[in-house]
Amino acid sequence: AVLTSPSGKEARFPYRYIAAPAGAAAVAEAATASGTLSGPAAGGGKLSVSLANFSIVYRASDVSVTWGGSQVPVARLRRSDSASTEIVLAVPPGVPGVTLVTVHPAGAPSNAASFSFTYEDDTLPEVLGVSPSEIYSDGGGRVTLRLAKVDGGAVAADASVTVRFSDGTEAAAQGLSLSRPAAQSASAGRAVLTFDVPAGAPGRAQVEVSVAGKSPASGPVALTVIADPSSPPTVSLSPERGFCDGTLQVTA
The missing domain is CATH 2.60.40.10 (Immunoglobulins)
Known part of the structure; x- marks a missing residue:
């Protein structure tokens, strides 16, 4: 050009x-x-x-x-x-x-x-934590889930929890309670969901949670179910003897 x-x-x-x-x-x-x-x-x-x-x-x-x-x-x-x-x-x-x-x-x-x-879907609940993460297989152990993005009007009756055990069986959790920590921001939808885990097979279980018809985007919550102890607990003391003046510290 x-x-x-x-x-x-x-x-x-x-x-x-x-x-x-x-x-x-x-x-x-x-x-x-x-x-x-x-x-x-x-x-x-x-x-x-x-x-x-x-x-x-x-x-x-x-x-x-x-x-x-x-x-x-x-x-x-x-x-x-x-x-x-x-x-x-x-x-x-x-x-x-x-x-x-x-x-x-x-x-x-x-x-x-x-x-x-x-x-x-950014309105789905979010799991912030689970405690404890291990529970005995005889049932009745209470688990707490810390949640965010929970609908403000949701109550315990709006929640459901199903536990799928390692052997393929499933059962609904009982004793559900839904509370909202006063110290948390209401805009974050923070809530605490507690429930009793039913008896089930030892192994890795999946906990399916729903609040007001919505389940966490992350999917089921993992929970480890461990077998009940087969024998009574044993106790050891250290030291096993000492003076009787009331100053000895013993570790059990």
Whole structure:
């Protein structure tokens, strides 16, 4: 190419023509800041997408994005050349489940690429801790679960706990109690769920919890069931003898 000034001076530089992409584009990479293709149903955050075999574009508005049937704008066009096109999207709100996202140059729907984004239900309860994590197999042991994101109006009658034992049997827990620590923020939905574990086979058990019809996204809570001691406990004292002046400390 030649650039000529009004005075007749010329500047020459190379200019390369390339063939337009043929067929569909492809998603080379797509991820949020956490490195996943998922996020809360409330939306928010940025999603970076790298496309191959995509027509060169010069503005963010030159890219059309259909997110679950709705058009969303491109927040930023990072680069676009014959090697790749990189864009940034703001994740819109959605409903829990998988949503299809399709990207193509405006006016060229055949040069499209698609990927799936998963919305997580961020209203599901969250298990913060379990105590104790081991319990005897004769039943009656009381377990406490510390929970978050529990509906504010939920009471013990709204909760259910089922224990699946290692031998495949299952039984409903009894004596459920649901309380809310006064020191915890109400907005976090903190709650304490306690229950009595029924008798069952020793081994690793799975505790399925539901509060107000919602179960933790992390799935069942693991609980180790151990066999009852087969013999009476033994006691040893150290030291086994000493003076009777009342100053001796004994460890049992």
